[in-house]
Amino acid sequence: MSHMPTVAIVDDDEAVREALGDLLMVSGLACECFEGAAEFLAARRVRQFDCLVTDIRMPGMSGIDLIERLRDERAGLPVIVLSSVLDEATRSHALAIGARAWLTKPVTDEHLLGALAQAIASSGSSSKR
Amino acid sequence: MTATLLDPLESDVEGIAELASESIVILDPAGIIRYWNPAAERLFGWPALAVCGTDGAQLSPAPGDEANAWSQLLQEGAWEGRVRRRTRDGDVRVARVRRHLRYDGAGTLRDVVEYARAEPEAPGWAGAHDRVPDRSMAASWEIDVAPAADILARLAPRAPGADTSERDELLHGLVNAARIVEVNDRTARLVGGNRGRALMAGQSVAAFWPLESRTILANLILEARADREGRSVQRRLASDGILRDPLVTVWRAGDDRPDRLFVAVDGAADDDRSYLYLRASEARYRKLIHYMPVALWQVDASHMGKIYAQLRSRGVTDFAGHLDDHPELVEFAAASVPVTDVNRCAIELVGGASVQDLIRPVGYLFAESPDSLRRVMIGRFSGRKNYSEYMKIRALDGRLLDVRFSVTYPEPLLELDTTIFSLEDVTERLRIETELRQLQADFSHAARISTLGELTSSIAHEVNQPLAAIMTNAETSLRWLARDEPDIGKVAQLTTRIATSARRADDIVRRIRSMAVKQAPEPVPIALNDLVQESLLFVRHEIETRGIRVTTSYARRVPKIVGDRIQLQQVIVNLLINAAQAVEASCEADREIHIATRAGLKGEALFTLRDRGPGIDPDHLGHIFDGFFTTKPQGMGIGLAICRSIVAAHGGGVSASNHPEGGAEFRVRLPPARQAS
Structure with a gap:
């Protein structure tokens, strides 16, 4: 049985987390929300995620730090950045270190869900290989 | 020989x-x-x-x-x-x-x-002189009894002593109705106060003639008019405090001017001080007043003093309330209190051609601010020695001037009842002050925009968070609604969240806008603690993303201050950003800013901000508030300069020092709001 893909959402803003969680739910995706990178990393030790949607500017560990950490761990987890950071250097850096997509807040559901579908599909194909 | x-x-x-x-x-x-x-x-x-x-x-x-x-x-x-x-x-x-x-x-x-x-003419000299003759250096008068024609007609047929009280009344009426045509210097000096000769002309003889001898003067007038040959009539009076045993002589001016009479009063001045001394001292005094570089008005409000005394005796204590009920009293004062003298500077100030332009009832000084006159009256009623305020006056040439108006009230126990107004033209000063305030406002606005520029990414982030939530929630709602069985409960929940996020976005935008718009500073009472909390909102995100801890200690009893909220927020925001940048590179344990409020020893409100950064280079301590002083490669060096200028404009001060335990410490001191009296 194909398991329902689970998406992790990391954002320090509760309103954003709740909104994203509801969108994914109505779109038939399971999701779990974390208010910071540290909480997500802790959960990852015990649970499997198919995709990560993360903000960049957060107190404590930033989104960039998180992506670097996952790259260093060779986690193979597709990461989508959803941020309001407009800095081109940060964007290129994030993509260079392995982020699949860089979406800017506010984002349309089509964009987000499209990016998620692509990311999950690619991660599925890579895991089959 | x-x-x-x-x-x-x-x-x-x-x-x-x-x-x-x-x-x-x-x-x-x-x-x-x-x-x-x-x-x-x-x-x-x-x-x-x-x-x-x-x-x-x-x-x-x-x-x-x-x-x-x-x-x-x-x-x-x-x-x-x-x-x-x-x-x-x-x-x-x-x-x-x-x-x-x-x-x-x-x-x-x-x-x-x-x-x-x-002597050109024989004694008696009743000839038609054009001038009042300076007879014996007497105090001489030329008077006109034409306005008393009715009274003269009623007096004419009566034998003296027929009805004493009624006759007395008519005699007083005669002196009252008789007008001064001209007087000589001596008369002006003896009885004219310092109105001067010109100002006595046209006034009632009774205004200057001692009350005790008015019936004698009236009788002399009647006798002189009755003398067919135009001879003079004389009477010696009792000393009246002005002249010693004065001799009054009255004679007709001439047949061509039947209503004109000359009056001469001979006698030595009844004053222990020597005339020369008095004269010199008066001349010095007048000269001093005349050339004083302050515009001075001398007014005679003696009759108002009597009215106030009457009101007090009737039990009026709340004069302001009384004037509310009787606004006509203010109008009466405006129309009836005469200006009796002005100096050169006063003429220049209001753009008059001569003294005469200004010698009018005081109303013209208060045409632009009638309430000022009301306050001047209240000041006298309440027994003050002086009163001062800023007001506007309309100059005679139409200019509108800002003046500082001061009044010195007469001392109740002194004989002379003169009130002095002084006016200082502050139009230019106020204009410069306004310009400076505008410049300072422009400068601080520019600095705010620059600060907001530094905060752009924080601001974008802050605004985009609620917008992102709104957009996602709205699209999720549409998906719920598009289902075969729409989940109204879920949609209601999402819509509520949309509204909450929209309000949040609105708050943020409002806050940013208040910083960004250019507006004239508006002083309002402010609680320092609230001000600090509002300022923290601006930089919250900036501080959080840099992993900086902010600890606060708010004193409960901090005096209220008065100032422009946006500008004062700007000061605290600037200091916070400064501190955040200072500790950014420190290790996590030292990324801390401590802010505190308290009441100062002199009742002022104090705000202190201490960071655990590297502190300020001792060589720079004396310059960090100077404009364009910066140690940052991208810095303009106006942040702290504008802090100092804003705090100074609020009557306070800002200082910087290095804390003995490390890090920089900034102190902002603001004066307490004055208690409303």
Whole structure:
């Protein structure tokens, strides 16, 4: 049985987390929300995620730090950045270190869900290989 | 021999005096004739040889008159009048004489110089003089009784003493109705206060004539008018505090002017102080006032003083309330309190051509701010010594001026009831102050925009968070609604969240906008603690993303301050950003900012901010508030400069120091709001 893909959402803003969680739910995706990178990393030790949607500017560990950490761990987890950071250097850096997509807040559901579908599909194909 | 009798100090003047056509006589302080020029020989019929060394008074057929004139001369320093002298042949010559005292360098009386001309007319001189004659240096008046025609008509048929009280009333009415045509200097000095001659003209005789002797004057007027030959009538009065045993003489001006009469009052000034001293001191005083570089108005509000006294005796204590009920009293004061004198600076200030332009009821000074007059009146009623405020006045040439208006009220126990207004033109000063405020506002606005620029990414992030939530929630709602069985409960929940996020976005935008718009500073009472909390909202995100801890300690009793909220927020935001940048590179344990509020020892409100950064280079401590001083590569160096300028504009101060335990410490001190009285 194909398991329902689970998406992790990391954002320090509760309103954003709740909104994203509801969108994914109505779109038939399971999701779990974390208010910071540290909480997500802790959960990852015990649970499997198919995709990560993360903000960049957060107190404590930033989104960039998180992506670097996952790259260093060779986690193979597709990461989508959803941020309001407009800095081109940060964007290129994030993509260079392995982020699949860089979406800017506010984002349309089509964009987000499209990016998620692509990311999950690619991660599925890579895991089959 | 004659030469030795001449004034030894002025021997070279001798020739001039010898040739003069006017009689010149010099007498020593004892009245002994010391010099007698040829014109005097002609006029008085005595050769100099015969009279030099003799007592001048012995030439007079009426030694009493001469003694009076002499004592008046010694008291007043000058005397002018008619002198009669017997000639060698036994005739009597009448001359018009001016006598002056002369003093030597040590200030002791040296001699008396007398100039004389033949009296052009016979005694009684009821001829049609155009001027009021300066008879005997008397206080002289020319009066017009035409306005009293009715009263004269009612008095005419009555025999004196028919009905005393009614007659007395009519006599007072006569003096009241009679108008002053002209007076001489002596009259103006004796009874005119310092209104001056010109200002007495046209006024009621009663306004200046002592009350006790008004019926006597009225009777003299009646008698003089009744005398067919136009002879003068005289009466000696009791000393009245102005002149000692004054002699009043009244005569008709002439048949061509039946309603005009001359009044002369002779007598020595009833004052212990010497006339010369008084005169000099008054002249000095007037000169001083006249050339004072402050615009001065002297007003006579004595009748208002009487009204206030009456009101007080009727139990009025709340004068402001009384004026609310009787606004007409303010109008009455505006129309009835006369300006009695002004100085040169006052004329310049209001752009008048002469004193006369300003000698009017005071109303014109308050046309632009009637409430000021009301406050001036309240000040006097409440017994203040002075009162001052800023107000606007309309100059005579139409300019609108900002002035600082001050009034000095009369001292209740002093006899003279004069109120002094002083006006200082502050138009230019206020204009410069306004310009400076505008510049400071422009400058701080520019600095705010620059600060907001530094915060752009934080701001974008902050605004985008609620927008992202709104957009996602809205699209999720549409998906729920698009289902075969729409989940209304879920949609309601999402819509509620949308509304919440929208409000949040609105709050943020509002806050940013208040910082970004350019507006004139608006002083309002502010609680310092609230101000600090609001400021923290601006930089919350900036501080959080840098992993900086902010610890706060708010004192409960911090005095309220008054100021422009946005500008003061700007100060705290700037200091916070500064501190955040200072600790950014520190290790996590040191990324801390401590802020505190408290009340200062002098009642001021204090805000302190301490960071655990590297501190301020001691060489820079003296400069960090200077404009364009910066240690940051991208910094403009206006952040702290604008902090200082804003705090200074609020009457406070800001200082920086290095904390003994490390890091920089900034202190902002703001004065407490004044308690509303």
